[in-house]
Amino acid sequence: MSEQTQEQVGFRLWAASDPDLCAIITADDARITYGELFAEVNRICHGLRARGVTEGDTVAVVMDNSAALVAAYLAAMQSGIYLVTVNYHLTIPEIAYILEDSEAKVVLCSGRVEATVLAAARSGVEVYIDGPVDGPVDGPVDGAVDGTPGRARPMSELTGGMPATDPVRTPHGSLMMYTSGTTGRPKGVKRPLSGADADKGALTYVWLFNEFGMRREAFAAWLVSAPMYHSANITPAMGALNWGGTLVLMDGWTPEGFLRRVQERAISGTSMVPTHFHRLLHLPDDVRAAYDVSSLRYVLHGAAPCPVEVKRRILDWFGPVVYEYYGSTEVGTTIARPHEWLRHPGTVGRPASISTLKILDEDGNEVPPGETGIVYMRQGEDRVEYHNDPGKTEGARRDGLTTVWDVGHVDEDGFLYITGRAAELILVGGVNVYPAEIEGVLAGHEWIRDAGVVGRPDPDYGEVPVAHVVLTGAAPDVPSALAAIREHLAARLAAPKLPRRYLVHAELPRDPNGKLYKARLADTEEVSA
Numbered sequence: 404m405s406e407q408t409q410e411q412v413g414f415r416l417w418a419a420s421d422p423d424l425c426a427i428i429t430a431d432d433a434r435i436t437y438g439e440l441f442a443e444v445n446r447i448c449h450g451l452r453a454r455g456v457t458e459g460d461t462v463a464v465v466m467d468n469s470a471a472l473v474a475a476y477l478a479a480m481q482s483g484i485y486l487v488t489v490n491y492h493l494t495i496p497e498i499a500y501i502l503e504d505s506e507a508k509v510v511l512c513s514g515r516v517e518a519t520v521l522a523a524a525r526s527g528v529e530v531y532i533d534g535p536v537d538g539p540v541d542g543p544v545d546g547a548v549d550g551t552p553g554r555a556r557p558m559s560e561l562t563g564g565m566p567a568t569d570p571v572r573t574p575h576g577s578l579m580m581y582t583s584g585t586t587g588r589p590k591g592v593k594r595p596l597s598g599a600d601a602d603k604g605a606l607t608y609v610w611l612f613n614e615f616g617m618r619r620e621a622f623a624a625w626l627v628s629a630p631m632y633h634s635a636n637i638t639p640a641m642g643a644l645n646w647g648g649t650l651v652l653m654d655g656w657t658p659e660g661f662l663r664r665v666q667e668r669a670i671s672g673t674s675m676v677p678t679h680f681h682r683l684l685h686l687p688d689d690v691r692a693a694y695d696v697s698s699l700r701y702v703l704h705g706a707a708p709c710p711v712e713v714k715r716r717i718l719d720w721f722g723p724v725v726y727e728y729y730g731s732t733e734v735g736t737t738i739a740r741p742h743e744w745l746r747h748p749g750t751v752g753r754p755a756s757i758s759t760l761k762i763l764d765e766d767g768n769e770v771p772p773g774e775t776g777i778v779y780m781r782q783g784e785d786r787v788e789y790h791n792d793p794g795k796t797e798g799a800r801r802d803g804l805t806t807v808w809d810v811g812h813v814d815e816d817g818f819l820y821i822t823g824r825a826a827e828l829i830l831v832g833g834v835n836v837y838p839a840e841i842e843g844v845l846a847g848h849e850w851i852r853d854a855g856v857v858g859r860p861d862p863d864y865g866e867v868p869v870a871h872v873v874l875t876g877a878a879p880d881v882p883s884a885l886a887a888i889r890e891h892l893a894a895r896l897a898a899p900k901l902p903r904r905y906l907v908h909a910e911l912p913r914d915p916n917g918k919l920y921k922a923r924l925a926d927t928e929e930v931s932a
Contacts, residue, residue, distance in 0.1 A: 442567035458483035471533035481601035483574030575604025622648025678917030735782035779804035829858035870902035
């Protein structure tokens with residue numbers, strides 16, 4: 404590698420100065436250099452432009468963790484277009500809604516979801532597949548939104564014959580992420596395009612490096628183990644490429660598979676969620692001890708509340724390299740560095756230097772430290788909007804700040820603690836109960852492998868909490884295990900917070916990024932008590 408200063412930030416700059424530097428190690432261990440990746444990025448840019456995609460237009464990707472997804476992102480960021488990353492686990496109607504709502508002109512997809520995407524894409528939208536093409540569809544795909552036959556084209560048809568050199572113009576693009584849709588359909592979170600050149604736009608990642616106190620060595624081998632359709636994973640991954648790092652990809656997360664990848668590739672950094680921590684901690688001691696994780700320097704985690712005991716045990720194992728953050732596609736960011744979290748257990752951190760945080764009551768008044776309210780934030784002077792939904796945009800704003808309806812409080816030192824989500828509030832006889840608190844206590848029991856809490860109607864109290872749990876292999880018979888778990892909770896939670904019923908599952912419905920699909924929890928479980 405040539406001599407570089409730490410100030411060099413930007414994928415395009417690294418591709419020009421160090422084209423032989425390894426940019427990606429794929430899930431099957433193929434190596435792709437910065438020069439090779441940049442050439443493909445440019446071919447995608449020219450290919451999209453040749454098919455009528457212009458600045459301000461939208462392209463969607465429904466892809467697994469692959470070099471093609473990385474290239475598509477980088478192409479969007481130097482083409483002045485919006486890129487929508489779609490969860491490839493969604494159903495045909497769900498994907499169809501996002502493609503229609505976002506007005507995507509072109510869709511790029513992985514082979515595993517070819518039929519689903521073809522069925523979801525409206526007439527006139529071109530679909531390109533990363534991988535072999537099975538050929539034309541013989542008649543309508545089952546569930547197709549318009550009932551017309553379709554055909555995916557290979558990515559090579561998009562990029563074939565296109566120049567590997569820079570386009571004449573390289574305006575910076577933007578992600579348009581779709582919210583998870585806790586209430587109603589998901590909405591695209593859209594920011595105005597900056598109009599800046601791609602090289603200047605890449606400097607927005609500097610805040611990530613500075614806020615977490617990262618050095619370039621953090622990205623020497625950055626593991627992407629969870630799906631990049633989620634902003635929590637794609638943001639640091641692309642930050643790595645903008646600082647001359649190497650992305651190491653995984654396609655499908657398992658606890659031991661993660662540890663094996665960390666050891667084999669001397670992983671320096673990664674992004675995780677609490678579900679990953681919980682599953683790692685349930686590995687047998689001898690399996691955990693068999694893998695070397697000492698190469699880890701930065702483990703970023705967020706996306707869901709992390710029980711205090713789980714976080715302590717991970718810090719004991721990984722060392723003081725675990726950085727927690729809170730935020731969303733819409734709002735700003737808080738950060739809890741390892742030493743800060745140890746002094747303030749349970750916090751999700753203080754606002755980043757470019758973020759503003761306020762806790763407001765229902766009337767919009769700021770509440771004092773220690774008092775619970777709705778969390779409102781803003782990143783810099785950012786002003787986001789929900790695509791095609793001005794009513795939701797304005798409804799989530801107060802005094803220039805935005806909320807995603809999380810509930811929490813700050814302490815005297817300004818550290819934020821998340822209590823739960825307003826939408827998940829269970830009102831038990833007039834007492835506010837938040838599932839996240841109960842789930843955190845459940846996760847601390849040695850016989851609980853996974854847990855989720857939801858409210859159910861009750862004739863006396865209006866609503867009561869119901870716990871859905873997965874037991875570990877070490878648990879005794881179900882009645883004995885549940886009796887011990889009830890006792891564990893009774894010693895730690897007030898009476899209104901105690902689940903009135905426990906439902907035992909083999910697994911809980913989670914997406915690969917750890918999000919629990921609470922709407923899918925139903926009273927048809929194997930064992931209940």
